[in-house]
Each structure stands twice: as structure tokens, then as C-alpha cells.
Amino acid sequence: MTDPKRALAAGLVLTLSLSACMGGTGDSGKDAAAGYDPNATVELTWWTGQTEVAEATAEKLAAEYHALHPNVTIKTSPGASVADELLTKLSAGFAGGTYPDISYAFGSWAGDLAASGKAQDLTEFVNTPEFKWTEIPEAARQTATVDGKVVAVPALVDNLALIYNKELFDKAGLAYPTDQWSWDDFRNAAKKLTDPATNTYGTAYSVSGSEDTTWHLWPLLWQQGGKILDGNTPAFASPQGVAALETLRVMAVDDKSMYLDQTDEKYLPLFNSGRVGMVISGPWALLELKEAGIAYDVTALPGFNGDHQTVSGPDLWVLLDHQDPNRAGAARDFIAWMTSAETDAKWNLALGNLPLRSTEAHSPEFAAYTKEWPGSQKFFDNLANAKQARPTVSGYAQLSRNVGDAIAKVLQGAATSQEALDEAAKKSAGLVG
Known part of the structure; x- marks a missing residue:
């Protein structure tokens, strides 16, 4: 869930020089999922960036996905004691080669994550008809895009x-x-x-x-x-x-x-x-x-x-490249499922967050959500006033x-x-x- 403090303290101390740490390696222009076999046995690591209640929900969804795809096991953990520390953990992981397949990230980190060379290029993936990219608010899509390249998938949308x-x-x-x-x-x-x-x-x-x-x-x-x-x-x-x-x-x-x-x-x-x-x-x-x-x-x-x-301060799911097309492809498939309108109702709406996709506004889950959370309809409507995004630059x-x-x-x-x-x-x- 989005933290209202948005402190980013650790990352600011480090000035977020991920590109300097990694020299921009890993971004060869080749599709990270080229040659993906959806039947391959894969284990993914997912840093959820969530607090206790939301982490339990993430574990349930990972298990639900595994039941649908028995060949894919997803190991979940918050990744850090607070979400603010995730970028520091990722930076250290990039340097040591011990980073997850999927991580939660604040939208303001997008430029630095892109500069690391470890984020998958998801441009073609999200623009497939099946993904329905345009159902996600424009400001969130802008936040996930750096220099014309989609480097993450929005995980959460909000606004002031x-x-x-x-x-x-x-x-x-x-x-x-x-x-x-x-x-x-x-x-x-x-x-x-x-x-x-x-x-x-x-x-x-x-x-x-x-x-x-x-x-x-x-x-x-x-x-x-x-x-x-x-x-x-x-x-x-x-x-x-x-x-x-x-x-x-x-x-x-x-x-x-x-x-x-x-x-x-x-x-x-x-x-x-x-x-x-x-x-x-x-x-x-x-x-x-x-x-x-x-x-x-x-x-x-x-x-x-x-x-x-x-x-809007959208948060992101960043998918990281391990030079393994099966891990890259499985991570994409999981996030496509996770951010679908059907699963998002079990995730963001269940946690009291705004729905990720416009089509959820017509669902019974959204009707129940607006009844349970007074003021949520206004926040949802106010997404239309989020016409610009904070710069996605290192x-x-x-x-x-x-x-x-x-x-x-x-x-x-x-x-x-x-x-x-x-x-x-x-x-x-x-x-x-």
C-alpha cells in the first residue's frame, strides 16, 4: 500500500546511482523473454514491499497462481522492513547478483531502475491486446515509462x-x-x-x-x-x-x-x-x-x-532480468495475471486501494469498495485530473x-x-x- 510519507530516505542518501553501480549492463536490446517456454519449471522471487496484512494477501495470490501454473513457484517476502529501503536493497543486490525477479518500487525510482540496466523492457509486452495497457490511468503509464521504454507495470494508483x-x-x-x-x-x-x-x-x-x-x-x-x-x-x-x-x-x-x-x-x-x-x-x-x-x-x-x-504517485512492479528467458517470461505472465481486473479486485480493492484498471469501476467488487470506504469514489474520479507524471529520470x-x-x-x-x-x-x- 502506498505510504503517505514517501520518505525515500535511504535512496536519497545514496543519490540512487544505480547506473554507476552497474554501468548500465544487461540492457542489450534483446527481449529478456525471447525463447520463453511456458511449461518450464521455474522458481521466481517476489519482493512485495508490503506490510504484514498485505504480505499475507500476496502469499495467498502467489499460491493461487501456483495452483493454476504448477510449474511456477513464487517465493514471496516483503524484501525489506519498509518499502522505502527496497531501492537500497536492489542496488546492493545488483552489485552482488542477488536480486529478485519481481520487486515493488515507488514510481519516483523508475528512472534510476531503468539506468541500472536490470529492468526488463516491457514495451512490446504491455502493448499486446491481451494486456489492455490503456485501461491503466495515463499518469501511471507515464510513470512506468522512461525515454519511451516501459520499464515496469503499475502496481497501485493514487492521487492527492x-x-x-x-x-x-x-x-x-x-x-x-x-x-x-x-x-x-x-x-x-x-x-x-x-x-x-x-x-x-x-x-x-x-x-x-x-x-x-x-x-x-x-x-x-x-x-x-x-x-x-x-x-x-x-x-x-x-x-x-x-x-x-x-x-x-x-x-x-x-x-x-x-x-x-x-x-x-x-x-x-x-x-x-x-x-x-x-x-x-x-x-x-x-x-x-x-x-x-x-x-x-x-x-x-x-x-x-x-x-x-x-x-498521482503510482507504485510499480519492476521485472528484473536474470538472463533467463523462462524466469523473465514467467514473471511477465504472473504480473499480467496479478494486474488483471479480476485479480486486482482481490489485491488492491481488498486492501483498500484504488482499482488499477478503469474496467473495475463497473464491478460488484468496486461497488462494495466505495460503500466500505467513504470518499474512495471521489479519489477514483480524481484520477482524471492526474494529467502529468513526475519526471521518470535518474x-x-x-x-x-x-x-x-x-x-x-x-x-x-x-x-x-x-x-x-x-x-x-x-x-x-x-x-x-
């Missing part, structure tokens, strides 16, 4: 939307947010919801400097017509980027209506306890919201000039850290938006490729 506490709005005498809200509407409501006497804030934002800090800014940048990169050159310090960050700064510094979370871990619990009126978050928040029992609802993000773009993770640090400085009043973004752009120059 506005979640609000209905009781706090009622108490303040405010009309509820709508899908047509502007950021001025959001700011005005945040000011009116803020009450220093009760230590209640209108909204909240992470200032940890992690990807959770950074990716919340990208929708505001895109809504303004800005870009993260122009080619491989940082472009976020543009007038559009400054305007996007200023939108947040005025709430944090001028209005003092924004709770600043130093850890990524406090703002959702504070919202769930009725201390924050609005948060920008994703469908992973629904479980804790349900357990908290508060009255909440979900709308699309506020927008600029009617543009309500959001950001070096993105360090760029993200530089931008995250800039955002944190600005929201804490330590720098102007232009100064901080200029500094982040300077640090990020030459990082991506």
Missing part, C-alpha cells in the same frame, strides 16, 4: 485530493468545499477554521523535506502552467513555481493557518483528531479516517483559473530533496520563495538525465 472535516466547517459556519474551489477559497476557509485558543489549524503541510513535502507542490506548479524540468534543466524556479510556493507561504507565514509537520507523521493524526480542518492527502488516509470515526468528505484539489490538476530523488528543503525553508519563514527555489535549481543542475 482535498479531505475536510465537516464538523469543523459546520462549527465555523462555512460552506463545504466543492470541486470548483480556487486556492483563494481554500486560503479564506483555512483562516476562518484556525483558532489559536483551541490550537486548531485550517490546514497542514509537511516540512520534513521528503517527497511528501515536494510532491504536494507539483499540482500547484502544473495548475499555473509551470514545469518541473525543461529537458533535463530544472524549471521549477520559474514565475509559475514561485507563485505556486507563494500560495502556500502566505498561509504558513502570513495567516498562520497552516500546521507545519516536521516529520510527515503528525498532520493526518491531527486531522483525524479534529485539530486540522483540511488536508491534502490520498486514498491511503481512508483507513485511519474510518477508524477515527470523524465526519469527513473529499473533493478535487482547489485550482487556478479552473485548472484542478492533481498529482536523479529525480535528489532533485526532490532539494525542492523539499526549499519548501521547508519558505514555509518556516527562513527564505523567500524565489531565493529558495533558485537555490534548489542550482543544486539540481546536472543531476537528472
Whole structure:
């Protein structure tokens, strides 16, 4: 399940130089599954990247696939104690030749995984009629694609939307947010919801400097017509980027209506306890919201000039090449089965995640899912507002850290938006490729 923190700490420390570790070996241009015999006896290793409950579901699905294909045995494990550490484990495994056939990966790792030379080229595979590639949201397909080559299959889709506490709005005498809200509407409501006497804030934002800090800014940048990169050159310090960050700064510094979370871990619990009126978050928040029992609802993000773009943080299944066509082909067949509409209902919908494919919207499982998880229908509908993807380039993770640090400085009043973004752009120059 997607982790809202998106810390990626270990990978950022290493600057994710997988291509340097491996020299780009293994990408010969030959199809990794050429000569695949579907009847061959194969053992696959699958790093699921899941926590305990989801790992148990993964084990059941691996057993179900084995029952359908007795010649294929799938050994499952989380791969690491937390999903954030998987890229570090993969990097070490590439160097030592001990890496899995299939691994969970955050979408922001796609460029570095492609640069390693170990990811299978899945372009022809996913574009077969049987795979039904276009049923998966466009932003997720973009995230799995690096330089025109599909290097992974989306495992999970999500997006950021506005979640609000209905009781706090009622108490303040405010009309509820709508899908047509502007950021001025959001700011005005945040000011009116803020009450220093009760230590209640209108909204909240992470200032940890992690990807959770950074990716919340990208929708505001895109809504303004800005870009993260122009080619491989940082472009976020543009007038559009400054305007996007200023939108947040005025709430944090001028209005003092924004709770600043130093850890990524406090703002959702504070919202769930009725201390924050609005948060920008994703469908992973629904479980804790349900357990908290508060009255909440979900709308699309506020927008600029009617543009309500959001950001999606798709996670991936990366299939790795061991120079064995039978392992490569069996891994493809398993992931095609795993990500089919029928199996995805037993995986993502069963775990409370959004459905991976558009065709699942018409299934009885989806109807049950939206009933069980209030707000999930809005998150599903909001996928249509995820029109762009974060850059799938090597070096993105360090760029993200530089931008995250800039955002944190600005929201804490330590720098102007232009100064901080200029500094982040300077640090990020030459990082991506």
C-alpha cells in the first residue's frame, strides 16, 4: 500500500546511482523473454514491499497462481522492513547478483531502475491486446515509462485530493468545499477554521523535506502552467513555481493557518483528531479516517483559473532480468495475471486501494469498495485530473530533496520563495538525465 510519507530516505542518501553501480549492463536490446517456454519449471522471487496484512494477501495470490501454473513457484517476502529501503536493497543486490525477479518500487525510482540496466523492457509486452495497457490511468503509464521504454507495470494508483472535516466547517459556519474551489477559497476557509485558543489549524503541510513535502507542490506548479524540468534543466524556479510556493507561504507565514509537520507523521493524526480542518492527502488516509470515526468528505484539489490538476504517485512492479528467458517470461505472465481486473479486485480493492484498471469501476467488487470506504469514489474520479507524471529520470530523488528543503525553508519563514527555489535549481543542475 502506498505510504503517505514517501520518505525515500535511504535512496536519497545514496543519490540512487544505480547506473554507476552497474554501468548500465544487461540492457542489450534483446527481449529478456525471447525463447520463453511456458511449461518450464521455474522458481521466481517476489519482493512485495508490503506490510504484514498485505504480505499475507500476496502469499495467498502467489499460491493461487501456483495452483493454476504448477510449474511456477513464487517465493514471496516483503524484501525489506519498509518499502522505502527496497531501492537500497536492489542496488546492493545488483552489485552482488542477488536480486529478485519481481520487486515493488515507488514510481519516483523508475528512472534510476531503468539506468541500472536490470529492468526488463516491457514495451512490446504491455502493448499486446491481451494486456489492455490503456485501461491503466495515463499518469501511471507515464510513470512506468522512461525515454519511451516501459520499464515496469503499475502496481497501485493514487492521487492527492482535498479531505475536510465537516464538523469543523459546520462549527465555523462555512460552506463545504466543492470541486470548483480556487486556492483563494481554500486560503479564506483555512483562516476562518484556525483558532489559536483551541490550537486548531485550517490546514497542514509537511516540512520534513521528503517527497511528501515536494510532491504536494507539483499540482500547484502544473495548475499555473509551470514545469518541473525543461529537458533535463530544472524549471521549477520559474514565475509559475514561485507563485505556486507563494500560495502556500502566505498561509504558513502570513495567516498562520497552516500546521507545519516536521516529520510527515503528525498532520493526518491531527486531522483525524479534529485539530486540522483540511488536508491534502490520498486514498491511503481512508483507513485511519474510518477508524477515527470523524465526519469527513473529499473533493478535487482547489485550482487556478479552473485548472484542478492533481498529482498521482503510482507504485510499480519492476521485472528484473536474470538472463533467463523462462524466469523473465514467467514473471511477465504472473504480473499480467496479478494486474488483471479480476485479480486486482482481490489485491488492491481488498486492501483498500484504488482499482488499477478503469474496467473495475463497473464491478460488484468496486461497488462494495466505495460503500466500505467513504470518499474512495471521489479519489477514483480524481484520477482524471492526474494529467502529468513526475519526471521518470535518474536523479529525480535528489532533485526532490532539494525542492523539499526549499519548501521547508519558505514555509518556516527562513527564505523567500524565489531565493529558495533558485537555490534548489542550482543544486539540481546536472543531476537528472
